[in-house]
Amino acid sequence: MSAIQVTHLTKQFATVKALDDISFSVGHGELFGFIGPDGAGKTTLFRILTTLLLPDEGKASVNGLDVVKDYRKIRQDIGYMPGKFSLYTDLSVEENLKFYATVFGTTIAENFDLIKDIYVQIEPFRKRKAGQLSGGMKQKLALSCALIHKPSVLILDEPTTGVDAVSRLEFWEMLKRLKDSGITIVVATPYMDEASLCDRVALIQNGKIMTISTPSEVIKTYPYVLYSVKSDDIYSLLRDLRQFPQVHSVFAFGQSAHVSFKEEHAAEDVLHKYLQEKGHSDVKIGPTQATIEDCFMELMNTKW
Amino acid sequence: MRTILYIIQKEFLQIFRNKGMLPIIFVVPIVQLLILVNAATFEMKHIKVSVVDMDLSSSSRKLISKYEGSPFYEIVQTTFSYDQAMDQMQRGKVDVIIRIPNGFERKLVKENLSKVQFVINAINQSVAGLSSAYCSSILIDFNRELLQDWLNPSKLAGLKNIQTDYSYWYNPKLNYKTYMVPGILVLLVTIIGLLLSGMNIVREKEIGTIEQINVTPIRKIQFIAGKLTPFWIIAMFELAFGLSIGKLVFDIPIVGNLWLIFLSGGVYLFVILSVGLLVSTVTNNQQQAMLVSFFFLIIFILMSGLFTSIESMPHWAQEMDRLNPLMYFIKIMRMVLLKGSTFDDISQLFYSLVVFAIVMSSLAVWRYRKVA
Numbered sequence: 001m002s003a004i005q006v007t008h009l010t011k012q013f014a015t016v017k018a019l020d021d022i023s024f025s026v027g028h029g030e031l032f033g034f035i036g037p038d039g040a041g042k043t044t045l046f047r048i049l050t051t052l053l054l055p056d057e058g059k060a061s062v063n064g065l066d067v068v069k070d071y072r073k074i075r076q077d078i079g080y081m082p083g084k085f086s087l088y089t090d091l092s093v094e095e096n097l098k099f100y101a102t103v104f105g106t107t108i109a110e111n112f113d114l115i116k117d118i119y120v121q122i123e124p125f126r127k128r129k130a131g132q133l134s135g136g137m138k139q140k141l142a143l144s145c146a147l148i149h150k151p152s153v154l155i156l157d158e159p160t161t162g163v164d165a166v167s168r169l170e171f172w173e174m175l176k177r178l179k180d181s182g183i184t185i186v187v188a189t190p191y192m193d194e195a196s197l198c199d200r201v202a203l204i205q206n207g208k209i210m211t212i213s214t215p216s217e218v219i220k221t222y223p224y225v226l227y228s229v230k231s232d233d234i235y236s237l238l239r240d241l242r243q244f245p246q247v248h249s250v251f252a253f254g255q256s257a258h259v260s261f262k263e264e265h266a267a268e269d270v271l272h273k274y275l276q277e278k279g280h281s282d283v284k285i286g287p288t289q290a291t292i293e294d295c296f297m298e299l300m301n302t303k304w
Numbered sequence: 305m306r307t308i309l310y311i312i313q314k315e316f317l318q319i320f321r322n323k324g325m326l327p328i329i330f331v332v333p334i335v336q337l338l339i340l341v342n343a344a345t346f347e348m349k350h351i352k353v354s355v356v357d358m359d360l361s362s363s364s365r366k367l368i369s370k371y372e373g374s375p376f377y378e379i380v381q382t383t384f385s386y387d388q389a390m391d392q393m394q395r396g397k398v399d400v401i402i403r404i405p406n407g408f409e410r411k412l413v414k415e416n417l418s419k420v421q422f423v424i425n426a427i428n429q430s431v432a433g434l435s436s437a438y439c440s441s442i443l444i445d446f447n448r449e450l451l452q453d454w455l456n457p458s459k460l461a462g463l464k465n466i467q468t469d470y471s472y473w474y475n476p477k478l479n480y481k482t483y484m485v486p487g488i489l490v491l492l493v494t495i496i497g498l499l500l501s502g503m504n505i506v507r508e509k510e511i512g513t514i515e516q517i518n519v520t521p522i523r524k525i526q527f528i529a530g531k532l533t534p535f536w537i538i539a540m541f542e543l544a545f546g547l548s549i550g551k552l553v554f555d556i557p558i559v560g561n562l563w564l565i566f567l568s569g570g571v572y573l574f575v576i577l578s579v580g581l582l583v584s585t586v587t588n589n590q591q592q593a594m595l596v597s598f599f600f601l602i603i604f605i606l607m608s609g610l611f612t613s614i615e616s617m618p619h620w621a622q623e624m625d626r627l628n629p630l631m632y633f634i635k636i637m638r639m640v641l642l643k644g645s646t647f648d649d650i651s652q653l654f655y656s657l658v659v660f661a662i663v664m665s666s667l668a669v670w671r672y673r674k675v676a
Contacts, residue, residue, distance in 0.1 A: 050519045072521060080519040086512040090321050091314070102310040103520045145516075 001064050003028045003153055003184040004049065009058035011044055011207075018044040020207040021058070026186060026200075031179045033198030034188040035296065041207040042188035043083060046157045049186070050080045062153055076104070079146035083157040083188075085138050089131025093122055093141055096130050097148060104149035114181070115144045118174055136167030143174065154178065156187040160194065172197050192293035203296050210299045215292055222290035222298060224248060224260035227268070231280040240278045244271060251297050258294055307522060311530025315504075319534060329538060333492050333546050340491075341484045341554060351435055354381040354389040354398040361409035363450075367420070370442050371402065377438075390423075399425045400435055412450075474642045482557060485550040486637035487610040490572075490630060492546055494604070497539040497573050498597050501580030505531055506593040509584070524672060532577045539573045540566070559644030565637065568650070571657045572633040578664035579629075585671040604630045629660050 004026040011019040018041045026032045034042045047053040048060055051071035060067045062074050087096045097119075101108050112119070122140050125133060130141060139159055146154060156175075160168040172194065179185055179199075187198070195201045196215040203210045203218070211218060231237045238257055241250040248260045259271075268285050275283045319325050353371060357364050371377045381398060383389055392398040401423035412418040422439050426432035475482050508514040517527065543566070550556040579600065587593040606612075607621065608630035614622060625631050632653045639645035639653075647654070 052515065052518055075519055075521045078519065080516070082512065082515045084512045084515075086514075086516040088314075088318065088513055089511070090318055095314070095317065099310065099314050100516075100520070103307060103517075103522050105307070105521070 002026055003030065004032075004060070004062055004186065005064075006045075006049075006060045007058055009045070009048065009060055010056050011041075011048065011053070012056050013044075017207050019048075019055070022207070022209055023058075024202055024209060024212055026184060028184055029179065029182050031175060031185045031187070031197075031199045033195055033201040034186070034204050035190075035192060035195045035201050035292065036188075036204035037190060040204045042204060043157055044207075045204075046080070046155055046186075046188060050078060050155055051075060076149070077152050079149070079151035079154045081139075081142050081146045081154075081156045081159055083161065085130075085142060087130050087138075087142060087145060090129060092127050092129055093133070094126040096141060097145055100145040101148045106149050108148065111148055111150045114150055114178075115147050117177060118147075119144050135163050136170075139163055139167070139171060143171075147178070151183065153184045153186070156185065158188050158190065160189060160191065168194070192291065192296060195292040201292070203299055205300060211295075218292055218295050219290050222295050224290075224298075226288050226290045226294060227259045227261075227271075227285055228253070228256045228288040229259050229271070229275075230256045230282070230284040231275065232282045233280065236278075237275070237280060240275060240280070244274055246270075249298065249301060251294070253291075253293070258288065260294075260298075308526050308530045308533075311522075311527065312533050315531060315534040319538075329496070329542070330545075332496070333542055334549060336492055337485065337488055337546060337549050338553070340488050341481050349376060350378045351376055351438070352380045352397065352399045353377045354383065354392055354401045355379055356383055356386050356389050356401060356403040358384060358406040359404050359408035363409040363412060364404045367404065367443075367446050368402070370446055374438075374442060393423070393425055396425075399431075400439065402439075481554045482642060483638070485554050485556045486641050487608070487634050489543065489546040489550065490608070490634045490637055491605060491610060493539045493543050493569070493573060494576055494630060495601065496542050497535060497576040498580045498583075498601060499594070500538070501532055501535045501577045502583040502587075502593045502597050503590050504535070505581065505584035506587055506590055510589045524669065528581065528669060528672065532581065535577055535580075536570075536573050539576075540569060543569045543573075556641065558641055560640035560646070564640050564647060564650070568633060568636045568640075568654055568657065571654070571661050572629060572636075575629045575657060575660045575664050578661065578668045581668040582664065582671060585668065604628050607631065608634050610634055626656075629657065632657050632660075 002025040004024075006025065007023045009019050009022045010017070020041075022041075022045065034040075034045070036042055044053065048055050048067060049062060051067050051074050054068060063077055065074050065077070067074060088099070091099065097108055101111075118140050122133070122137050122144070125137065130138065133141065143156075143159070146156075160171055163171065168191075175185055175187065176197075187194075189195070195218075198215060200212060200214050201218060202212045211221070213221070229237065229241065234252065234255060234257065238250055238252055241247055241257055241259055246261050246263060248262045249258075251258045272283055272285055355368055355371075357368060368379070372379055377400075381389060381392055386401070386403060389398065389401045389403075393401060401421075403421040403423065405419065405421070408418050408420070420443065422436065424432050424435050424439075505514075508517065547558070547562075547565070551558060580597070583593050583596050583600075587596055607614075607617070607625050607628050609625075610630075614625055614631065617625070636645075636650050636653050636657075639650055643649075
């Protein structure tokens with residue numbers, strides 16, 4: 001039995017299909033990522049899984065419990081961290097944690113070992129009101145509160161949005177450790193680079209799952225040879241590349257452009273010449289490994 | 305149970321941590337009672353009178369002196385020109401013009417009949433009605449004295465004369481404040497109860513904390529009980545606090561049983577908090593909740609019998625008023641405090657409140673599920 005089982009789930013809001021016939025399953029102890037842009041349907045899916053929203057069609061179960069019928073039992077089993085910080089900003093760190101522990105019928109001491117690694121980082125501020133914490137601290141507190149009742153499934157909706165790069169890395173380290181202790185984790189993120197840290201990822205767009213695979217599998221399925229192109233002026237470089245006839249796709253990727261070609265054989269030299277004619281200097285072209293982001297962009301282009 | 309207690313504890317922590325809250329709880333009742341009770345009065349004092357005495361006889365002076373001697377009137381102008389008096393009324397400086405025509409005394413002596421004119425500003429019709437009644441009663445008094453002076457005593461004895469004496473029950477001195485304090489107190493606990501409870505839950509919705517609460521195994525009933533109990537306690541405290549101010553400052557009579565007041569108050573607040581909860585389930589933010597609450601508050605208050613008597617409302621309004629919980633509690637308060645009514649006397653009103661409590665709370669709890 002899988003930790004989460006979803007079959008043909010559909011949810012409609014007025015004219016928008018937030019979820020369109022979605023099916024997937026998450027195994028026990030898996031770190032499963034949902035990658036997709038804003039408005040893809042991640043939050044809707046998570047709200048259904050956490051029993052906050054009723055699906056229109058299809059079934060979803062957590063630990064074999066139906067999200068509609070057994071919602072009460074599920075709430076005891078899951079930890080949920082909404083995308084928006086939703087702890088009491090006028091209560092202190094300690095008071096928030098104590099409140100959620102009591103609400104779940106447990107105490108901080110009972111499950112302290114689970115949150116210890118996370119909590120020690122915010123403990124110096126335990127008397128501070130939650131509203132006055134920094135973004136990263138808030139996330140740690142929210143995670144602590146979501147974990148305080150020792151859930152078997154942890155559902156995190158964009159936990160790293162609005163958090164600095166260092167804190168993001170730390171946060172994923174923590175998730176890894178939680179996963180090692182046997183907790184199933186489902187996480188949504190708009191950051192493609194975080195996808196490679198998951199066991200499996202689902203790329204989601206417009207309420208549909210485009211692909212579900214391990215990050216390395218996703219990358220392997222990338223059908224083109226990819227080149228990284230650099231020059232002194234990234235803006236006009238992108239523009240000129242798009243006008244190059246053999247080019248299949250061009251995306252900005254940090255300080256360089258990722259380019260794929262329609263034909264299998266690389267037209268490296270031709271492109272180099274073309275760019276120099278266009279007045280670019282310092283042109284550097286080299287093959288590169290496709291990332292999840294490239295795959296995502298490719299899937300978006302072909303399927304929609 | 306432990307969960308409920310903990311939610312209550314958390315609520316109190318948040319309420320008292322909120323800097324704006326303490327003044328609302330303590331200052332509002334004091335200010336409301338002191339200002340409203342003193343200001344909202346129908347007692348007629350200082351009606352401004354302009355006298356146009358064109359007779360200047362001893363009879364006319366005697367009549368005027370009767371008005372002068374009354375506590376209700378204040379003669380602000382004496383003139384011989386009716387136009388001048390009218391001008392003052394136009395400017396709103398005069399409420400009543402007493403016009404005594406030339407030859408008032410002469411006619412009285414010769415023809416046994418004379419006329420006086422009252423011109424009354426009737427922009428506020430209830431004040432105008434009362435002014436005119438006062439004016440005529442003074443005139444009747446004057447008339448009787450004339451009879452006594454002019455007729456010889458033997459004839460007077462033969463005249464049949466019915467005299468009316470009044471004794472006012474439950475409020476012998478017709479002290480308006482005694483009447484107002486219980487009503488204003490109801491107003492106070494209603495506003496505190498309805499606004500605080502309505503705002504509070506919708507606030508959790510607005511800032512998103514309800515999302516985190518909803519995924520916990522807290523039961524709906526536990527959450528609602530934990531949320532409303534603190535406000536019930538605060539509002540009950542307000543009731544006691546207000547009664548103390550009423551007793552200490554206005555010396556209102558507390559004839560009946562105080563426990564009866566608190567028992568009814570407890571049930572009444574349950575109704576009001578349920579209405580608050582209902583409002584917060586049908587609204588999405590504090591602004592909406594505030595407007596919806598005010599809509600109901602204004603109708604409830606104006607039709608509660610606090611300022612205008614219910615008996616003088618049209619029939620359909622009286623029927624509609626059966627749905628107004630304020631009306632019941634104001635009646636109970638006045639009956640118990642001023643009259644010393646016992647439970648038997650108020651039982652019908654009390655049970656009506658109980659029915660309200662059951663209906664409103666079921667409705668609110670039922671509605672709440674859909675949002676959670």
